Amino acid sequence: IPKSDRPKVELYIFSYCPYGVQALDAFAEVAKFLKDYADFYVRFFSHMHGEFERQQNMIQECIIRNYFDKYWDYAKKFAEEVFRKCYGNITCDREESKRIMQELGIDYNKIFECVQKDGEKYYNEDIQLANQLGLTGSPSFVINGVYVRNVVRTPEGIKQAVCSAFNNPPEICSQTSSSSTIQTASVSGSC
Numbered sequence: 001i002p003k004s005d006r007p008k009v010e011l012y013i014f015s016y017c018p019y020g021v022q023a024l025d026a027f028a029e030v031a032k033f034l035k036d037y038a039d040f041y042v043r044f045f046s047h048m049h050g051e052f053e054r055q056q057n058m059i060q061e062c063i064i065r066n067y068f069d070k071y072w073d074y075a076k077k078f079a080e081e082v083f084r085k086c087y088g089n090i091t092c093d094r095e096e097s098k099r100i101m102q103e104l105g106i107d108y109n110k111i112f113e114c115v116q117k118d119g120e121k122y123y124n125e126d127i128q129l130a131n132q133l134g135l136t137g138s139p140s141f142v143i144n145g146v147y148v149r150n151v152v153r154t155p156e157g158i159k160q161a162v163c164s165a166f167n168n169p170p171e172i173c174s175q176t177s178s179s180s181t182i183q184t185a186s187v188s189g190s191c
Helices: 018-034 051-066 068-086 092-106 108-133 156-162
Strands: 010-012 039-044 141-144 145-150
Touching: 010 018, 010 108, 018 039, 018 068, 018 156, 039 051, 039 108, 051 068, 051 092, 051 108, 068 092, 092 108, 108 141, 141 156
Parallel strands: 010 039
Antiparallel strands: 010 141, 141 145
16 A cells, blocks of 8 residues: 555445445444545445446435535445335435435435436546546455555454555554444455
């Protein structure tokens, strides 16, 4: 992993890939924990599971671009409340996403307008980035522009991978990041 003063950390997923969602849940926790020290991004690059996944990819793309400060809370709620409930159902995905946005103070009309106007463009930009990196599976971790294999998909494992990318790791890297009930066992597999 190349080192930098402020690492750029990217998670490439398909929004309804079960492995991607598990990684997103842990990644969101680490992003909130290390937000003052590194830059975190989520990229979406396939809708192999169907149109409901394409829709969710674009919803999340638009939340990232319009409400980045609330995105990590949305991502965690999506992983915990919507993923299993709405898998395969485009109407459920839309309505549950709307419900979460309302809870978090995100203007869902603005997000759905963004999906209609710019969602496809944002989605295609992420697909192009993934193709340039040669990524094929969800989840894929990219740190400082390099695809990193074998990241342990727990909050602590992701934190360790990010902390290894600093020229001089901040003191917070020695603290434990996990304060939630996220599964501590490493999850493997991909879509």
